[in-house]
Amino acid sequence: MADVALRTEGLSRFFGGLAAVSDVSLACATGAVHAVIGPNGAGKSTLINMLSGDLAPSGGRIELFGEDVTGLRPEQVSQRGVGRSYQKTNVFLGFSAFENCRLAAQSRLPTSMRFFRRVERYEEVNRAAERALEAAGLGARGAVVAAALSHGEQRQLEVAMTLATRPKVLLLDEPLAGMGAEESARMVALIRALRERHAILLVEHDMDAVFAVADVLTVMVNGNVLASGAPAQIRANPEVQQAYLGEEAQHE
Helix, strand or coil: CCCEEEEEEEEEEEECCEEEEEEEEEEEECCEEEEEECCCCCCHHHHHHHHHCCCCCCEEEEEECCEECCCCCHHHHHHCCEEECCCCCCCCCCCEHHHHHHHHHHCCCCCCCCCCCCHHHCHHHHHHHHHHHHHCCCCCCCCCEHHHCCHHHHHHHHHHHHHCCCCCEEEEECCCCCCCHHHHHHHHHHHHHHHCCCEEEEECCCHHHHHHHCCEEEEEECCEEEEEECHHHHHHCHHHHHHHHCHHHHHC
16 A cells, blocks of 8 residues: 555544444555445445545544644644545535635635735636636636536536645545536546555445546544455455445345
């Protein structure tokens, strides 16, 4: 396995007496997709919220390239190279696809932008936005207002906005939600392409997509890790079949 980019050790989050996530340890390597699956209420969203800094852990440790980033704020985690997409599309609908990506790229400027200088003059910001759109498969759609994009294209745009921040680690929270078969296939192809230069943690309910793209699978149930390993191992695991995948997994 390539170098580990993101690691958790004994990560936990409690809400009162409820353990939403309990003692979760996993590792995401550059060049690989680590998928986290499980039924609703398994703790997947809580886990990704802790990894992105949106939620402080109750216990355990998060490391990013060997640095302890436990409890850092979202902007601090982002500045260290973590990009995140959300379950619900999070784009500026009134702006063009290019403008959405340009806004994301501006967050990486080392100093504040001059208020009376036209944004078009920031050439590196514009190039970063263009590269991100191209990488996400939207190179020809930059001038289109986000509200006019299809649902699948809006999800691609959210990934493009994440890429515009030049992340090394991608946290993708149900990127295929609400997609049809053709749009899902495009997103799977995009994730495969991004895997080469990124460490990717994927939370997803579409099992066909998960088994098509994941290098490592972690199964969560009731906040705990039930099993973790290669896709073939997970598919053959009787406990996973009973708890989540269902008996049909035995016959595929």
